[in-house]
Amino acid sequence: MSSDQIGQTSVIDGAALQGLLDALAAQGYTVIAPVARDGAIGLEPISGIGDLPRGWTDVQAPGRYRLERDHCDPGTYFGTTVGPQSWKRFLHPPRQVLWTARRQDDGDFVVSSPGAAGTTDRHGDTESSRQAFLGVRACELHAIAIQDRVFEDGPFPDVGYAARRATTFLIAVQCGQAAETCFCAAMKTGPAIASGFDLLLTEFPARSEFLAEAGSARGAALLAKVARRPATEDDHATARAAVARAAAMQTRTIDTTRIRERLQDQPQHPQWESVGDRCLTCGNCTMVCPTCFCTAVSDGSDLSGETAWRVREWDSCFTLSFSHLHGGSVRRTNAARYRQWMTHKLANWVDQFGTGGCVGCGRCITWCPVGIDITEVAGVFTAAEDA
Ligand code: SF4
Ligand code: SF4
Incomplete structure (x- = not known):
C-alpha cells in the first residue's frame, strides 16, 4: 500500500503526533485542540502536544463537571470526553461583525465587511481561516455534518461558514471512554468513527501510541510526513476494544423510534x-x-457618529x-x-x-x-x- 492512500492505517508515537502538528503549522494551519483551562476542557490554539490535557479525565453528571487526574501512567492525551465548548465556535463564531461603516473626510460612509474567507474575532478583525481541529470526537463530527446542512445546503448558504469549513482540517479521535452524560451510541453518532475526517486517531495509552488512519488525500499526505509503522491486526483489535468500552460505559439513551x-x-x-x-x-x-x-442581528454606532456596524451573535x-x-x-x-x-x-x-x-x-x-x-x-x- 502506498503512503498516500486514503484508508491507510499506521501506528505513530507521540513524537510523530508532534510531527503532524509541525507539518500543519508549516502549511499555515492554526491547530486548535483540547486544553485544561480553569478547571475544564476548553478548545484553544496549541503549539505542541505538551499543551494537550495529558493525564486528565473528566467526571460529568447532570449539573456537575470535574477534572480529575487519570490513573494511567504516563497519562492519556485524549482521556477526557467533551467539554463545554464545541468546534461550533470556530466555524460559526459566537460574534461576527457583518459590516462596518466609517465616515470619510468628505462626509460619505465607506462600508467594509470581513469577506467570505475571513473569520472575525470579537473586535471584528479578520483572522486566518486555515484551522486544524485536533481531537474531534464522533458526536462532534456528526454535529459538524449537521451544521454543514444548516449553513451550506438550501437556497441561502452562509458563505462565511462555507469558507471556514473548506479550509478546516479535521483530526478525529475515537473515544476510549464515555462520560456519564454521553449517549452517542443511542443516537447512532458514535463512539466509532467511520467517515468525515482527514485523519483519525485511536489512542493506545499504555504504550503512548496511536492508530492513525487517513480519511482524505490531504490527510494521507500529512500522515506520509511522519515516522510510522504499518498497523497490525492486533492494533486494530485494540482500537475496536477501546471503542467498545466507550459504548458499553453509556447508560443514558433516547428511544428515537417515532x-x-x-x-x-x-x-x-x-x-x-x-x-x-x-x-x-x-x-x-x-x-x-x-x-x-x-443568532440575532443588531446594529450599533459609536458616540461620535463616525462608525456604525452590524453584528451577528449567538x-x-x-x-x-x-x-x-x-x-x-x-x-x-x-x-x-x-x-x-x-x-x-x-x-x-x-x-x-x-x-x-x-x-x-x-x-x-x-x-x-x-x-x-x-x-x-x-x-x-x-x-x-x-x-
Ligand atoms: S435553559 Fe437549558 S440549561 Fe438553563 S435551566 Fe433551562 S434546560 Fe437547563
Ligand atoms: S446532547 Fe444533544 S441537545 Fe444536548 S447539547 Fe448535545 S447535541 Fe445538543
Whole structure:
C-alpha cells in the first residue's frame, strides 16, 4: 500500500503526533485542540502536544463537571470526553461583525465587511481561516455534518461558514471512554468513527501510541510526513476494544423510534409544565450544544457618529426576546420555551433538515445548572405512548 492512500492505517508515537502538528503549522494551519483551562476542557490554539490535557479525565453528571487526574501512567492525551465548548465556535463564531461603516473626510460612509474567507474575532478583525481541529470526537463530527446542512445546503448558504469549513482540517479521535452524560451510541453518532475526517486517531495509552488512519488525500499526505509503522491486526483489535468500552460505559439513551411524532403530537403534555417549573431559562443548553445555530442581528454606532456596524451573535430560544413579535413574545412561559427547544431538536429539525439535531454529546445535561436531562424528559414521552 502506498503512503498516500486514503484508508491507510499506521501506528505513530507521540513524537510523530508532534510531527503532524509541525507539518500543519508549516502549511499555515492554526491547530486548535483540547486544553485544561480553569478547571475544564476548553478548545484553544496549541503549539505542541505538551499543551494537550495529558493525564486528565473528566467526571460529568447532570449539573456537575470535574477534572480529575487519570490513573494511567504516563497519562492519556485524549482521556477526557467533551467539554463545554464545541468546534461550533470556530466555524460559526459566537460574534461576527457583518459590516462596518466609517465616515470619510468628505462626509460619505465607506462600508467594509470581513469577506467570505475571513473569520472575525470579537473586535471584528479578520483572522486566518486555515484551522486544524485536533481531537474531534464522533458526536462532534456528526454535529459538524449537521451544521454543514444548516449553513451550506438550501437556497441561502452562509458563505462565511462555507469558507471556514473548506479550509478546516479535521483530526478525529475515537473515544476510549464515555462520560456519564454521553449517549452517542443511542443516537447512532458514535463512539466509532467511520467517515468525515482527514485523519483519525485511536489512542493506545499504555504504550503512548496511536492508530492513525487517513480519511482524505490531504490527510494521507500529512500522515506520509511522519515516522510510522504499518498497523497490525492486533492494533486494530485494540482500537475496536477501546471503542467498545466507550459504548458499553453509556447508560443514558433516547428511544428515537417515532420520537418526532411522540413530541409533535403532545404539545399539552404535563411534562412540559413540570420541566418548565425547574428550568431557569438561562440558555446554557443552547450555548453548549454543538448543533444549535440561532443568532440575532443588531446594529450599533459609536458616540461620535463616525462608525456604525452590524453584528451577528449567538442567540437562544430560551430568551423572551427571541420570540418577540408584534405585541410581545409568543413563548412567554418557561415550559413553552423548553418545549420549543426540545421539540425542535428532536422532531422539527427532521422536517427542516432531514436529520435530528441531537448527537448525544450530553453537554446540555452536564451544563444545565439544575441538571435537567434531555434523555429523562424524552423518556417520559416514550413511556406515555407505550403505556
Ligand atoms: S441537545 Fe444536548 S446532547 Fe444533544 S447535541 Fe445538543 S447539547 Fe448535545
Ligand atoms: S434546560 Fe437547563 S440549561 Fe437549558 S435553559 Fe433551562 S435551566 Fe438553563
